[in-house]
Amino acid sequence: MSATAPLRLHDSTLGRFVDWLARTRGLDFTDYEQLRRWSVADLSGFWSAVKEFLGVPFRTGHTEVLANEKMPGAEWFPGVETNFADGLLSTSGATRAAVVTISEDGSTETLTHHEFRRQVATLARSLRRLGVIRGDRVVGYLPNIGQAAVAFYATASLGAIWASVGADYAPEAATARLAQLSPKVLISVDGYRFAGTARDQRDAVASLRTSLAPEHTVIVSRLGLPVGDDDLDWGDVTVGDANLEPVAVPFGHPLWVLFSSGTTGLPKGIVHGHGGIQLEMYKTLRLHWDLYPDSRVLWATSPSWVLWNILVSVPLVGATAVLYDGSPTFPDTAALWRTVSAHQITHFGTSPGFLAATERGGTEPGRRFDLSSLRQIISTGSPLPASAALWAEDHVGKHIPVVSISGGTDVVGAFAGGAPTVPVRPGELPAGCLGVALESWDERGRPITGDVGELVVTRPMPSMPVAFWGDESGERYRDTYFSTYPGVWRHGDWITITDWHSVVVHGRSDATLNRNGVRLGSADIYHAVEDLPEVAEALVVGAEMSDGGYWMPLFVVLRDGTELDDELGHRLRDTIRRRASPRHVPDDIYAVPGIPHTKTGKKLEVPIKRLLQGAAPDTVITPSAVDRPELLQFFTRLANDRGSSA
Structure with missing residues (x-):
C-alpha cells in the first residue's frame, strides 16, 4: 500500500484546495506528497493560497508573504494587521454550539457561537475598564472549561497577552511560570472536581495572588465557595451585551505565552504571534483535520498543554470545541467513549496512554457504544505503538482511522501527522505536514531516508515562536533550536522518514x-x-x-x-x-x-x-x-x- 494516494479519493477540504489550486494557480497535483513538496518549495505561494482559500481574516492586504527566510528572524506578511479573535466575527450559525464543557458527572454547559461572542465581548469590555491595554498580560489558573476559552479570546481581542496553567498545578509551579509575566489580571476558579473529588483551590489562589500581585482577580465559581471581598465575580464581568471589536495588531504581535516543562530551572516562556498562529490553525483544522461546521472535537486536556490552545481554536472555523473537565478514566475507562457517543463527537483527541488504559480496563468501545459519528481519532503525547492502532481497529472500528501526530508547544502544531487523503499505517505517522520542510538528518547534517536521524525543519514556519519571554538578545532562543545546525531548526526528536514518505518517531534525541x-x-x-x-x-x-x-x-x-x-x-x-x-x-x-x-x-x-x-x-x-x-x-x-x- 502506497502512502501517497490520489487527492480526489475523498470529498475533503484538502481535495477542494487542490482543485482550487489547479483552477486559480495552474498547479496540478496527483498525490499528497507532490502537494507537500510544493508547499515547502514555494512557501510564499502555499501560505498565500492558505490565506485566500480558507479565508483567514487579515485586516489588511499584503504585497509580500516572506520578506526574509532567515531562521530565527523570518518576517512573514510584513505590514499586515490582524487579530486572532477576528475569526469569531466571521463564523455563521449563531445557534450552533461553539464551546461545550462536559463535567465528570455528565453535566453539560453549552455556549452557542452567539453566546460565546457575547461573553468574549463583555469580558473584553470589563478588562478594558480594569485598565488592560495592548501588551498587558492576563493569566488563567483554570481547568478545561468554557470560561477559560472566553478569557483567552477576550484577552486576545484587546491585543493583550494570554497565559495559563491548569488549576491542578501547585501554587509554586504556577508561580514559576506566570510570575515571569507580571500579569495585570488573574482569572481563576474557586475549585474543581477531579476523579470524583471536589478540590478547594482558595488557598492556592490566595498564594498566587501574593506571588503574582495582580491588580485584579476574577473568580469563576465551580464549587459555589465564598471568595475574597476584593475578588471580582465572573458573572459580573460577563453580564449584559457588547459588540466584539478586536483591535488590529501587527502580524507578529504576541498572542500568548506557552511554557516549556521546566524540568531544569525556570520554564521558558514561548511567545507566539497572532498572524502565524491564525495561519497554522486554519491549515491544521481545515486541511489536515478536515473540520466542518458540524464537526465536534473532544480532547481531555488542560490549559497547561498546547493541545488546549489548538482545541479552543476550533470555533474559528465554525466547528464545536468539546472540553472535558475531569479525569479521563473516572469512574472507569469507558468515560470518554461514553462522551464520544452521547455528544456525537466527530474527532476524538487522545494519547497512547489512554488507549492502553482502555484496553487494560477491558472496555470495548465499538461494541458498547454508538460511535457512528466518529470520523477520526487523533493521538499525540508520545509515539503510538502499532499494537495500539491495531487494538483500536479491532475494538473501536475498522472504518475509524487512528492518526498519530507529532509536533510541539514550540510551533503549536504538528511536523508530521495525517491528511484526509493519506492512508494510515499502524505505528507510523502518515505524512509530513503541509508547509513544513521536515527532514531527517544524520550526524553530518545530511538528509537521510529509511534510517534514524534528527528531526529538523530547514525552512521557516509562520507559527515558530516570535521570541522567548525575557530573552531580549534572542540568545536563549537561538541556543534552543539553532545551535546544532545554524539556520536549521533542530527539534530534539529521532525520526525515520520512510521510502513511502511516512514518519516513525523514536523518541527524544537528547535521551x-x-x-x-x-x-x-x-x-x-x-x-x-x-x-x-x-x-x-x-x-x-x-x-x-x-x-x-x-x-x-x-x-x-x-x-x-x-x-x-x-x-x-x-x-x-x-x-x-x-x-x-x-x-x-x-x-x-x-x-x-x-x-x-x-x-x-x-x-x-x-x-x-x-x-x-x-x-x-x-x-x-x-x-x-x-x-x-x-x-x-x-x-x-x-x-x-x-x-x-x-
Whole structure:
C-alpha cells in the first residue's frame, strides 16, 4: 500500500484546495506528497493560497508573504494587521454550539457561537475598564472549561497577552511560570472536581495572588465557595451585551505565552504571534483535520498543554470545541467513549496512554457504544505503538482511522501527522505536514531516508515562536533550536522518514540510547514491553558512566499482584529482543513504584539519566515540574548505591 494516494479519493477540504489550486494557480497535483513538496518549495505561494482559500481574516492586504527566510528572524506578511479573535466575527450559525464543557458527572454547559461572542465581548469590555491595554498580560489558573476559552479570546481581542496553567498545578509551579509575566489580571476558579473529588483551590489562589500581585482577580465559581471581598465575580464581568471589536495588531504581535516543562530551572516562556498562529490553525483544522461546521472535537486536556490552545481554536472555523473537565478514566475507562457517543463527537483527541488504559480496563468501545459519528481519532503525547492502532481497529472500528501526530508547544502544531487523503499505517505517522520542510538528518547534517536521524525543519514556519519571554538578545532562543545546525531548526526528536514518505518517531534525541555507536530509540523498547499484560509503564535510559562504561537500565511499573521474578525478567528481555533487536535488551531491569513525568505527561528520561550519572537532584530537576516528585527518590538512592558499590 502506497502512502501517497490520489487527492480526489475523498470529498475533503484538502481535495477542494487542490482543485482550487489547479483552477486559480495552474498547479496540478496527483498525490499528497507532490502537494507537500510544493508547499515547502514555494512557501510564499502555499501560505498565500492558505490565506485566500480558507479565508483567514487579515485586516489588511499584503504585497509580500516572506520578506526574509532567515531562521530565527523570518518576517512573514510584513505590514499586515490582524487579530486572532477576528475569526469569531466571521463564523455563521449563531445557534450552533461553539464551546461545550462536559463535567465528570455528565453535566453539560453549552455556549452557542452567539453566546460565546457575547461573553468574549463583555469580558473584553470589563478588562478594558480594569485598565488592560495592548501588551498587558492576563493569566488563567483554570481547568478545561468554557470560561477559560472566553478569557483567552477576550484577552486576545484587546491585543493583550494570554497565559495559563491548569488549576491542578501547585501554587509554586504556577508561580514559576506566570510570575515571569507580571500579569495585570488573574482569572481563576474557586475549585474543581477531579476523579470524583471536589478540590478547594482558595488557598492556592490566595498564594498566587501574593506571588503574582495582580491588580485584579476574577473568580469563576465551580464549587459555589465564598471568595475574597476584593475578588471580582465572573458573572459580573460577563453580564449584559457588547459588540466584539478586536483591535488590529501587527502580524507578529504576541498572542500568548506557552511554557516549556521546566524540568531544569525556570520554564521558558514561548511567545507566539497572532498572524502565524491564525495561519497554522486554519491549515491544521481545515486541511489536515478536515473540520466542518458540524464537526465536534473532544480532547481531555488542560490549559497547561498546547493541545488546549489548538482545541479552543476550533470555533474559528465554525466547528464545536468539546472540553472535558475531569479525569479521563473516572469512574472507569469507558468515560470518554461514553462522551464520544452521547455528544456525537466527530474527532476524538487522545494519547497512547489512554488507549492502553482502555484496553487494560477491558472496555470495548465499538461494541458498547454508538460511535457512528466518529470520523477520526487523533493521538499525540508520545509515539503510538502499532499494537495500539491495531487494538483500536479491532475494538473501536475498522472504518475509524487512528492518526498519530507529532509536533510541539514550540510551533503549536504538528511536523508530521495525517491528511484526509493519506492512508494510515499502524505505528507510523502518515505524512509530513503541509508547509513544513521536515527532514531527517544524520550526524553530518545530511538528509537521510529509511534510517534514524534528527528531526529538523530547514525552512521557516509562520507559527515558530516570535521570541522567548525575557530573552531580549534572542540568545536563549537561538541556543534552543539553532545551535546544532545554524539556520536549521533542530527539534530534539529521532525520526525515520520512510521510502513511502511516512514518519516513525523514536523518541527524544537528547535521551537517545547509544550502544557502541548505534543509536536506539527508547520508544521501540516501550512499544515492546508495555504491550505485556504485567507491565503498566516503562522507562529506559542510557547513561555514559565516569569509568567509560555505558549502562542501560530498564525500569518497569508492574500491575498489582505481579512480581519481577526471573521468569518475567527473561520474558521482558526476550520480548525486547524479538520486537526491537538484541541491541535494545537492557543491562538491568528494576521494578519501580511509578515513573515520574512532566506536568504534561512526558517521561523524565534525561533528568533520570543525569541522576543515575550522579548529578545532584537540585541541579537536574525542579520538583514542582514533576507530577510525582517523590518518585525521584528511588533513582537517587539507586545512583548512590551503585556509587558506593563501585
